[in-house]
Amino acid sequence: MRKDGLRELFQYRDLLYMIAYRDIKVRYTQTIMGLLWAMLMPVLIFASGILVRYAYGLAAHKGLHTADLASVAVKSLPWAFWVSSIRFSCNSLIQNRNLVTKVYFPKEIFPIAAVLACLFDLFVASGVLVVFLAAIQSGWSPYLLWVPLLLMAMVLLTLGVGMIVSAASLFFRDVKFIVELLLTFGIFFTPVLYEVSMLGDKGTWLLINPIAPILDGLAACITWHQSPNLAWFAYSFLFSVVSFVGGYTFFKHLEPSFAESI
Amino acid sequence: MSDVALRMEHVFKKFRKGQVYNSLRDLLPALTGRMFQHPELNENDRREFWALQDLFFEVKRGEAFGIIGHNGAGKSTALKILSRIMKPTKGSLFVQGRLSALIEVSAGFHQDLTGRENIYLQGTILGMTRREIDSKLDQIIAFSGIEEFIDTPVKRYSSGMCARLGFSVAAHVDPEVLLVDEVLSVGDWAFQRKCIERMNEIIRGGATVLLVSHNLATVADFCHRCLLLHKGQTLTTGPAREVISAYLNRSNKARDDDPNLGPITISSVRVRNEQGSCSHFHAGQKAWIDVELAARRPCSNLSVVLYLKNEQLQDVFYTSTTELGSGEFSLDHGDGFRCSFELNLNLVGGIYYLTVLVLQSCSHTTYDRWLPAATIYIHSTVGVRGAVHCFPVVVWHELLPASRQDVPAQPAAETSTETRR
Numbered sequence: 001m002r003k004d005g006l007r008e009l010f011q012y013r014d015l016l017y018m019i020a021y022r023d024i025k026v027r028y029t030q031t032i033m034g035l036l037w038a039m040l041m042p043v044l045i046f047a048s049g050i051l052v053r054y055a056y057g058l059a060a061h062k063g064l065h066t067a068d069l070a071s072v073a074v075k076s077l078p079w080a081f082w083v084s085s086i087r088f089s090c091n092s093l094i095q096n097r098n099l100v101t102k103v104y105f106p107k108e109i110f111p112i113a114a115v116l117a118c119l120f121d122l123f124v125a126s127g128v129l130v131v132f133l134a135a136i137q138s139g140w141s142p143y144l145l146w147v148p149l150l151l152m153a154m155v156l157l158t159l160g161v162g163m164i165v166s167a168a169s170l171f172f173r174d175v176k177f178i179v180e181l182l183l184t185f186g187i188f189f190t191p192v193l194y195e196v197s198m199l200g201d202k203g204t205w206l207l208i209n210p211i212a213p214i215l216d217g218l219a220a221c222i223t224w225h226q227s228p229n230l231a232w233f234a235y236s237f238l239f240s241v242v243s244f245v246g247g248y249t250f251f252k253h254l255e256p257s258f259a260e261s262i
Numbered sequence: 263m264s265d266v267a268l269r270m271e272h273v274f275k276k277f278r279k280g281q282v283y284n285s286l287r288d289l290l291p292a293l294t295g296r297m298f299q300h301p302e303l304n305e306n307d308r309r310e311f312w313a314l315q316d317l318f319f320e321v322k323r324g325e326a327f328g329i330i331g332h333n334g335a336g337k338s339t340a341l342k343i344l345s346r347i348m349k350p351t352k353g354s355l356f357v358q359g360r361l362s363a364l365i366e367v368s369a370g371f372h373q374d375l376t377g378r379e380n381i382y383l384q385g386t387i388l389g390m391t392r393r394e395i396d397s398k399l400d401q402i403i404a405f406s407g408i409e410e411f412i413d414t415p416v417k418r419y420s421s422g423m424c425a426r427l428g429f430s431v432a433a434h435v436d437p438e439v440l441l442v443d444e445v446l447s448v449g450d451w452a453f454q455r456k457c458i459e460r461m462n463e464i465i466r467g468g469a470t471v472l473l474v475s476h477n478l479a480t481v482a483d484f485c486h487r488c489l490l491l492h493k494g495q496t497l498t499t500g501p502a503r504e505v506i507s508a509y510l511n512r513s514n515k516a517r518d519d520d521p522n523l524g525p526i527t528i529s530s531v532r533v534r535n536e537q538g539s540c541s542h543f544h545a546g547q548k549a550w551i552d553v554e555l556a557a558r559r560p561c562s563n564l565s566v567v568l569y570l571k572n573e574q575l576q577d578v579f580y581t582s583t584t585e586l587g588s589g590e591f592s593l594d595h596g597d598g599f600r601c602s603f604e605l606n607l608n609l610v611g612g613i614y615y616l617t618v619l620v621l622q623s624c625s626h627t628t629y630d631r632w633l634p635a636a637t638i639y640i641h642s643t644v645g646v647r648g649a650v651h652c653f654p655v656v657v658w659h660e661l662l663p664a665s666r667q668d669v670p671a672q673p674a675a676e677t678s679t680e681t682r683r
Contacts, residue, residue: 015386022383026374098369103387104346174285256349259342260277261284 005252009106016109016116023088023117038121039128041084045076045192052193066136070223072193073132075215078154079192081122082211083183088114089162090179093170093258100170101259108251111166115158133222143221146228150217153233157210157240160247167254171261191216207232210239266358267323267439267470268344273353275314275339275494313339314494317353321487326471328481328502330509331491337474338443340491344472345441359438359470362388367428373417377408377427380416384431398434405460406430407453426453433460440464442473478506478573482613510637524629525559526593526620531635533616543607545642545651551603553618555630557593563624564591566601569617570609571634578609578649584623608651611642 009016028034049072050064057064089111093100096110169175187193191212196203206212207229213236217228283289314336321327331337342348343355345363370387371380381402385395395402403412406427408419416424442461461484465471475481481488481502488502490509498505532552534540543549553566565584572578583601584590593599615634621627642651 012386012389014390014392017392018383018386022372022375022379025379026372029374099387101342101347102369103363105387105389172284172286172289174287178286259347 005106005248009108012105012109015105016113019109019113020116020120023113024120027117027121035124038124041080042073042076042125042129045080045187046073049073049076049193056194056198067138067223070133070136070138071195071219073129074219074222075192077122077125077129078151078215078218079187079190079211080125081118082154082158083186084121085115085118085158085162086165086179086183088118090165090169090176092162093166094262097262100262107255107258108163108248111162111251112159114166115155115162118158119155138223139225141221141225143225143227146217146221149237150214150221150228150233153237153240154211154214156244157214157236160240160243160245163247163251164243167251167258170258171254195219207235210236210243212236265323266320266356267325268321268327268358268361268472269356270317270319270340270344271354271356273314273317273340273343273350273355274312275336275343275348276310276351277313278310312494314343314350317491317494317496319489319496319499321470321472323358323470324465324468325487326465326473326485328485328488328505329472329474329491330478330481330488330506334493335491336494337491339494341441341443341474357439360389360436361439361441362432362435362437363441364429364432364443367432368424369428371416371424371428374415376415377406377412377419378403380427381431384428385435388432388435390435402430402434405433405456422453429453429457433457433464436467437464437469439470439472442471443475478509478613480573482506507637510634525561526555526557526564526629528553528618528620528630528632528635529556529598530554531616531618531632533636533638541637542639542641545607545609545611545640545644546653547607549605549607549638551605551616551618551636553601553603555593555599555620557595557597557599560592560594561622561629562590562592563622564593564599564620564629565623566599567619567621568603569619570638571615571617572649573613578614590623607638607640608653609640609642610646610648610651611640614638614640 024034027037050069053068053072054064056062057068092110092114093107099105100107100110165175165179169179189206190209191203191206192215196206196212196216199206207216213229213232217233217236220226220228283292317336317340319327329337329340339348341363343350344357345361346355368384370384372383375383378399381399382392382395385402386392390398403409406423406429408423408427411419411423416427419427461471465484471484473481473484485502487500488505489499490497490505498508530552531554532539534550534552535543535547540549551568553568555564555566565582567582568580569577570579581603586603588601591599614637616636616638617631617633618635619631620629622629644654646652646654
């Protein structure tokens with residue numbers, strides 16, 4: 001059954017491309033606006049990160065180092081990707097109500113396309129990040145080879161959760177508000193603005209949040225030139241795969257009743 | 263068995279009436295409430311109704327099949343099950359070959375994308391690959407007839423242009439099974455012709471077509487066979503024209519059984535010629551329409567209104583007793599009323615539906631409506647199109663060879679006026 005679903009998704013790959021193209025094109029109608037769109041959230045996260053780090057530096061009499069800035073900058077991008085992906089995929093089915101009720105095709109294309117469009121933003125913003133890192137002479141190391149794997153875990157997790165929230169918000173309209181609330185406060189429970197190490201031994205608890213080891217790992221291999229914490233990353237990766245498979249199964253299970261429930 | 267392109271096998275579809283929880287805010291209290299309530303109290307919540315019951319039909323390859331029925335008969339549910347948007351509660355569906363639905367032809371358009379980009383978007387939505395669209399792009403653009411605006415964002419298009427572009431994409435999908443739902447009413451008359459020709463081409467190309475429509479004339483024209491749905495059940499299946507006439511008779515019978523009749527009812531409508539009841543006329547013939555009313559309660563300021571609708575159910579003619587100068591009338595309890603209209607049927611050949619209404623002119627309350635009260639077939643031997651028959655004749659014509667162009671045309675004009683006199 002699921003194999004059929006995947007084969008069908010493959011048959012409709014051009015549609016996935018076109019829907020993602022549509023979402024990107026509409027945002028980038030004016031190149032400047034598109035770039036601004038891709039950069040706005042990471043820049044805001046980065047700015048608040050500097051504020052938090054500065055305050056922490058004052059309290060701990062440690063000062064503010066460029067490596068701290070680089071770490072916040074590196075983590076702000078995937079977090080912005082996560083927030084906008086979940087937000088877009090949450091609304092993706094409802095916004096395309098016309099197509100959901102009128103035409104047959106695998107509907108997971110909508111949340112997947114929403115995530116792909118945000119992934120495009122992530123790549124655009126990454127270009128800016130690379131320039132920034134080069135400017136502060138962050139340097140590079142072979143540990144950068146971990147980045148694709150870490151990003152893959154991030155994308156799988158986002159796709160899985162995206163499919164779940166998109167289907168759930170089709171049935172219950174207020175899921176959207178709960179998701180918004182969780183996304184808004186999620187940044188405080190995720191080591192984006194701060195480091196896990198700042199919380200001492202208790203910081204380990206934060207790594208239960210499956211995004212935390214991924215962000216931590218990205219900061220480790222890009223700015224600290226270390227390998228990610230392998231045990232925690234393995235946990236995150238497993239969690240991502242399970243959420244992707246579970247999210248897809250959940251979505252496909254509910255899909256037949258979309259048209260009559262929307 | 264291989265010549266069957268599409269089969270509905272005893273399909274049932276159940277919908278839930280009453281309260282449906284579409285937010286957690288409503289659902290959670292209801293769930294906790296349910297634990298403390300008697301199950302009978304929730305009976306209303308779980309009332310169900312069958313939108314389709316035991317629908318069974320087969321469509322052979324290359325056949326055009328129609329589904330007709332009143333609003334709410336289950337036509338759109340059937341179509342949604344056929345196009346796999348909805349799953350049947352019971353029963354199954356068999357489709358052989360690529361199925362494509364012509365439903366809301368511009369549903370996938372995005373306002374900010376250009377016409378060209380929207381062709382790709384809509385095309386992939388309908389199941390084409392980008393390579394396929396590449397190869398058909400020129401045909402699609404040419405068919406839509408909006409070449410000049412193809413790189414303009416669709417938000418600047420008129421609704422007609424959107425519909426044309428949407429239909430052009432849909433018409434080039436080359437499906438093996440095509441589902442059509444009321445899309446032939448897009449664009450202007452010339453474009454409609456083009457659509458119908460294209461549909462015929464698709465049928466001639468061996469595709470199977472399933473048409474769901476209110477437009478009986480289209481069903482009658484296109485479909486070999488037809489199915490009449492009523493409240494989710496199949497009433498008749500058979501040759502299209504027979505089923506359509508059964509449908510029209512049924513409309514009238516259903517009206518008689520309606521318990522919610524108003525104070526005034528139309529008790530009979532009869533169309534006749536000099537000899538008696540008649541439904542087939544030649545263009546230009548006289549017809550008489552006798553209408554009888556019965557009153558159950560006293561009513562005043564009444565008038566009888568007559569409409570003629572064409573095959574597309576557009577009004578082509580309208581009149582009323584008041585407008586014809588016979589004045590408004592009042593009826594007392596138990597009174598009857600009879601009137602007769604005389605019409606010159608200056609109509610082009612085709613099928614016309616006669617509609618009769620009784621209304622109170624001052625308050626615009628319609629007491630009774632009979633649609634269609636009768637079907638009138640007009641036969642016309644002359645090739646004319648449009649709404650009215652002006653009985654045209656070519657009284658005079660002459661060929662002007664290039665060599666004679668310099669000769670003044672004055673005398674010719676004089677001759678023509680003479681002939682007309």
